[in-house]
Amino acid sequence: MELFVIFISAALVNNFVLAYFLGICPFVGVSNKLSSAISMGMATTFVMTLTAIVSWLLYNLILIPYNLDFLQIPSFILVIASLVQFVEMVIKKVSQPLYRALGIFLPLITTNCAILGLALFGSMREYSFAENIIFGLGAGAGFTLALVIMAGIREELDLADVPKPFRGAPITLIVAGILALAFMGFAGMI
Amino acid sequence: MKKQLSSWQEFTKGIWKNNPIMVQLLGLCPTLAVTVSAINGLAMGLAATFVLIMSSLLISSIRKIIPGQVRIASFIVIIATFVTIVDLVMKAKFPALSKALGPFIPLIVVNCVILGRQEAFASKNNPGRAFLDAIGMGSGFTLSLIVLGTIREIIGSRSFFGIKVLPEGFEPWLIMILPAGAFLTLGLLLALVNYYSIRKEREEHESIIAHYKRVGREELIEELKVN
Numbered sequence: 001m002e003l004f005v006i007f008i009s010a011a012l013v014n015n016f017v018l019a020y021f022l023g024i025c026p027f028v029g030v031s032n033k034l035s036s037a038i039s040m041g042m043a044t045t046f047v048m049t050l051t052a053i054v055s056w057l058l059y060n061l062i063l064i065p066y067n068l069d070f071l072q073i074p075s076f077i078l079v080i081a082s083l084v085q086f087v088e089m090v091i092k093k094v095s096q097p098l099y100r101a102l103g104i105f106l107p108l109i110t111t112n113c114a115i116l117g118l119a120l121f122g123s124m125r126e127y128s129f130a131e132n133i134i135f136g137l138g139a140g141a142g143f144t145l146a147l148v149i150m151a152g153i154r155e156e157l158d159l160a161d162v163p164k165p166f167r168g169a170p171i172t173l174i175v176a177g178i179l180a181l182a183f184m185g186f187a188g189m190i
Numbered sequence: 191m192k193k194q195l196s197s198w199q200e201f202t203k204g205i206w207k208n209n210p211i212m213v214q215l216l217g218l219c220p221t222l223a224v225t226v227s228a229i230n231g232l233a234m235g236l237a238a239t240f241v242l243i244m245s246s247l248l249i250s251s252i253r254k255i256i257p258g259q260v261r262i263a264s265f266i267v268i269i270a271t272f273v274t275i276v277d278l279v280m281k282a283k284f285p286a287l288s289k290a291l292g293p294f295i296p297l298i299v300v301n302c303v304i305l306g307r308q309e310a311f312a313s314k315n316n317p318g319r320a321f322l323d324a325i326g327m328g329s330g331f332t333l334s335l336i337v338l339g340t341i342r343e344i345i346g347s348r349s350f351f352g353i354k355v356l357p358e359g360f361e362p363w364l365i366m367i368l369p370a371g372a373f374l375t376l377g378l379l380l381a382l383v384n385y386y387s388i389r390k391e392r393e394e395h396e397s398i399i400a401h402y403k404r405v406g407r408e409e410l411i412e413e414l415k416v417n
Contacts, residue, residue, distance in 0.1 A: 018369060019369050020223065020369075021218070021219050021220075021222040021223040021369065021372065022219055022223075022297075023219070024218040024219045024222065025216075025218065025219070025302060028215070028218070070274060070278065071274075072274075072296070073270050073273055073274050073277065073296045073299055074267055074270035074271065074274065077266055077270055077299055077300070078263075078266075078267065078270075081263065081266065112300070113219045113297050113300045113301075116296070116297060116299065116300050117293055117297060120293040120296055120297070121293060124293065164384075164388060165381045165382070165384040165385035165388060166377075166381045166384070167384075168384075169215055169377075169380055170377045170378070170380040170381040170384065171377070172377075173373045173374070173376050173377030173380065174373065174374055174377035174378070176373045176377075177370045177371070177372075177373030177374035177377060178370070180368075180369045180370035180373055181365070181370040184368065184369075184370065
């Protein structure tokens, strides 16, 4: 039950994009087509779950026992970057179709603040190992959901007559604001 | 080869023409998240500016030693070191502010403004120019954060840097200090910036046409319209 609450909280109530503003760059950049939004969402969820596992192990088995927690920021970012690189190489060798679907998005994810944010939140809130994995999955699901909804709206928006100064980024941000308002409706769930 | 900008232009380009937030749309995550009040915006801006200046100086000094293939990784490690310094200093000296900004101080590491300037500028220029560029970009970033924070704080909680400025009778708009308000405010600000640059472009266009009319070269106007 506890795990379920963590999942719902990360995916809907405290959505990474719409409540914590993490991962705004891909949210604005990759959300103009539905198909690439789905691929990006899947790739991010995958990396988030892996990050949740690895960062928990790193933090609780190495940094804490040896009193190295001041190295948290550089070690997290290095481990995430090398992990993503490694995953990209493995996918390229093992499955070409999967690589074509996720490949180009993987390097972009390394500097996505949602991933580092996830690792930092996980260590700040002192989740257990299982909780942290569920937290990663939920955050990824929430990110995918927000990205896919946004892409759907933007495909319709292409047909709308938007005033000239609002075209491009401004209207995207305003739509995101309205989406964030809608997601506030989930606040009463837990 | 592009003409080299003067030192003054190097400094001012980050504040207006290439403002990292309003024009380049970089570093939006911390921008939206921390600007519930002007003071938070100022703190975040200063922290990021410090990291930007220090890493620009260091990277431009050792730019010839860093091998090309591992430059991004080296940049990130250098940036992460300075971010750790800022994070620890803030935790020790300003615990309240550090709590308010939460994970967004560590997240300066992945702020695209900083990594972007290292890749685009500091790794190709000498420390002096990199320093000017970093100060300019940092000021542009900080100013935008303060503007956003000021608007949200005044309308959302009736105060400015913690001092009440609007009368009790004004009902604060709660939405402005919620996440949705951040998106809406930045969206409207960007539209305003766009509006001014579109208008300026049109004025320039019209002044060129007027000039051609004065000198009697009507055929050039047609040419301009085709383009």
